[in-house]
Amino acid sequence: MVKKTLMIEGMHCASCSGNVEKSLKSVKGVKSAKASLLFKKADIEAEEDVNLEEVKKAVSKLGYRVAGIK
């Protein structure tokens, strides 16, 4: 299991963060996702071999920008 934090730009309402969570959870290997509108980030827990590009895509396909992963 790895924990990652995505810094996300562009979320500006509660349904945005809800959508980000939903979309992140649908990525293969992602076990949990919590998006915070206030802190402009999402924390995920995922399998070791999760494809971070897929994770990024899950956010960007909704129109938000991933400013960084740590």
Added chain:
Amino acid sequence: MNMEGMNMEKQESKRDTGGHDHSKMESDEILDWKRKLWGSWVFVIPIAILMILEKFEMMLFDEKITTLLILILGFPVIFFFGWHTVKYGLKGIFTFFFGMDSLISLGTVVAYLTGIASLFGGIADYSGVASMIMAIFITGKYVEAKARGRATKEIMKLLELGAKKARIVRGKEEIEIDINDLKIGDIMIVKPGEKIPTDGVVINGESSVDESMVNGESMPVDKLKGSNVIGATLNQDGILYIKATKVGSDTFLAHIIQLVEEAQGTKVPIQKLADKITAIFVPSILVLAVLTFAGWWMYSGNIGSALGIAVSVLVIACPCALGLAVPIALTVGSGMGAKRGILIRKGEAIQTMKEVKIVAFDKTGTITKGKPEVTDIYSKVKENYLFEVAASLERLSEHPIAKAIVNRAALKRYKEVKNFKILRGRGLEGSIGKSKFVVGNHTLMNERKIQVDYFREKIDEYEGLGKTTMIVSENGKAIGIIAVADAVRDDSLMALASLRRKGYKTVMITGDNERTARAIASQVGIDEVVANVLPEQKAGKIEELQKQGMVAFVGDGINDAPALKQANVGIAMGSGTDIAIEAGDIVLARSSLIGVVQAISLSKATFSKIKQNLFWAFAYNVVAIPIAVAGLLYPVFAEIAMALSSVSVVTNANLLRRKKI
């Protein structure tokens, strides 16, 4: 041009402080909305004038030309300043990831299209309305972004607290390095008024240090050789040479930040309902808008007004207020806590706290300081003399009681001791000058046949209060007694009195014997005492108490972990640097029971704010949506109401700050 100037300034200030992504992002967002706000109103004000004139039938131009003008003026408002919203909103509709953008963009685009359609014939023109809605939406977002910035203020401050640079000694030189290059063992030089770069121990120099960031306490703490210091606290008046003991993510500040950040990810149970509703809210409103349109069209036969009403429904619904209601209040609450050294780790604790009826405490290290102190002396000889000989002997022992006596005596010079011997479990002996001294407990005095009758009454009195008595004898005669006890923390009494006043039942759970436990309990005013409890039984005792009601347990973290977990709310006393991160739902950075009282009132205040917010957000939608469906609301007013509702939720959360904790 102006914009560029502002960006430059921001770049500069970023370099100055070393900058933190968070604050920069926050202000970037506000700036962005501000730019859109001005831009959109520049176009919307002439539109409004045209619309008002049209209403009063004071036509400057032909009707078609007016419509055309409004369409031209409105285009940049919706498709340039509002482009971000429109793009994501429409994308959301096609990908089934609906957001509030979807509602606004659908509402404005449909309304705008009515303007174009009206050029070709008999349909009501809502294009002016479309631009106004977008401008009001942007204005609301700007105000909300600003208020959100205020809500996260304390937490952001915490993140920016760390020092950016450190001045260290390399060889014989003083050099300044980046905080990230600092290593364990580096000697840092901290001048008056500077922040201590990282956790360490003082190896030279004396000063007082403002540790309010750690414990909310305003009094500076004196630091001298051997004192531990915490990174990011403020050196006041002397130069300190400090050896770094922890760096990077191991420091106290890093731990606190981690705690607070993790807490933002946890959810208050009451939020689940709001989350569920938010998830289905937007699609439901889309369906409702379509039904409203269809219903009104069939009923009135007027496609134009049916569209207007449907647009009202789209733009009045506000998922934002619902979704923000809980997290925003939690953020303000935990920020207020962090400022006072109260770290809320789990949002759930806030909700549970209001049900708590019983507050149980560990004794040692929680109600008491956890280390013995001299409390009383009774002596046949001069007090100074008694301490002089006792401390000179006890200095050679490592026992906590010995340390208490040495600390109290605080001698500058010690007498030379010969023939020193530790008598395990009983005391010690040794010679000073020509006299032979024996210091120890009752058993030891009996062994040596030393008479203690003169002190009998006092010994019984002290021991009755749960104190340990050491008898000092010189050449076979008892000369004085020193009573030692684990002293009660200064503010335990006040904190417990305040809890009782608020109607909580207080219980003390301790491994200590009944007598000591009762003595302490009556000193601070505790309702119930459970003594002789083995560490592994503590959780079981909590479970028993839980039959009477919800229990909050206060313990000092490390050995109390199972009890902290068992309790409905676990409050861990994290003493200074060795915070036990995993132990509690709430962690107190300052080791004072006043923190418990504050944590309870903060939790309650935060939760009632959460409930208020949820109530208003629900009530708003429940009232406003039917009014819009009934066609009683002009779309522009619908959008104003919507903007106000999400702003009011955030503002209301910020009002939590007014509450005295």
